[in-house]
Amino acid sequence: MTYSIIGSGAIGTALARQFARTNTPVLIANTRGSGSLAALAGELGSYVRPAELSDALQADTIILAVPFSAIDAVAAAAADWTGKVVIDATNAINFTDFSPADLGGRLSSDIVAQALPGAAVVKAFNTLPAAVLAQEPGSATGKRTIFHSSNDPDASATAAQLIEALGYAAINLGRIDEGGRLQQFGGALMVHSLIKQG
Ligand SMILES: NC(=O)c1ccc[n+]([C@@H]2O[C@H](COP(=O)([O-])OP(=O)(O)OC[C@H]3O[C@@H](n4cnc5c(N)ncnc54)[C@H](OP(=O)(O)O)[C@@H]3O)[C@@H](O)[C@H]2O)c1
Numbered sequence: 510m511t512y513s514i515i516g517s518g519a520i521g522t523a524l525a526r527q528f529a530r531t532n533t534p535v536l537i538a539n540t541r542g543s544g545s546l547a548a549l550a551g552e553l554g555s556y557v558r559p560a561e562l563s564d565a566l567q568a569d570t571i572i573l574a575v576p577f578s579a580i581d582a583v584a585a586a587a588a589d590w591t592g593k594v595v596i597d598a599t600n601a602i603n604f605t606d607f608s609p610a611d612l613g614g615r616l617s618s619d620i621v622a623q624a625l626p627g628a629a630v631v632k633a634f635n636t637l638p639a640a641v642l643a644q645e646p647g648s649a650t651g652k653r654t655i656f657h658s659s660n661d662p663d664a665s666a667t668a669a670q671l672i673e674a675l676g677y678a679a680i681n682l683g684r685i686d687e688g689g690r691l692q693q694f695g696g697a698l699m700v701h702s703l704i705k706q707g
Pocket residue numbers: 515516517518519520521538539540541542562573574575576577579582583598599600601602634635636637638639640
């Protein structure tokens with residue numbers, strides 16, 4: 510299984526820290542090219558490898574840590590999304606007043622899935638502030654939980670495996686129109702940092 514993170518901002522970097530901490534190889538890419546990621550890679554070590562976007566999009570499992578408004582641009586950067594597992598960490602936000610964007614009643618991950626034909630989309634890593642996501646997920650009291658939702662059970666299992674490998678506890682919330690609705694920006698699970706005891 511190969512992994513990549515698209516986006517090297519707050520969320521992309523928070524997740525890259527967990528890949529580095531757990532010695533899990535990952536490619537990371539942004540709009541500015543691999544050279545712009547040299548300092549981050551220098552800090553995090555050899556498991557986090559800077560890549561050009563086109564190379565990062567070759568990974569089996571791709572984490573989208575880009576603005577929701579950039580989804581179409583990322584979609585257009587890969588010729589074929591068939592068979593990819595895409596973990597959607599985006600939030601659809603109206604930045605004028607930091608309210609949920611008006612999506613005409615559609616769910617944000619359904620819009621992401623429509624933009625990536627053939628990919629299996631999993632919503633995850635979007636409910637916690639980047640500074641919380643970047644913290645060590647395990648402590649004496651338990652493990653920080655990460656919710657995930659998908660219409661594809663195999664993709665859900667793949668995401669859960671990664672979530673656990675990074676040190677979090679995975680909680681499967683079912684389909685996008687079930688859990689994804691609760692996870693998306695404005696949903697009931699936004700900004701709740703839960704610890705699985707034990
Ligand atoms: N920040 C949080 O606490 C938080 C929490 C939960 C969810 N989220 C969601 O996570 C996503 C990322 O948030 P963020 O705060 O990490 O944003 P950010 O700091 O602004 O970083 C965005 C990253 O996306 C990259 N990017 C933009 N368009 C791209 C494209 N077409 N192709 C490749 N890379 C592209 C940018 O590249 P450059 O570096 O080259 O500009 C940048 O590295 C957003 O959807 C946000 O709503 C954020």
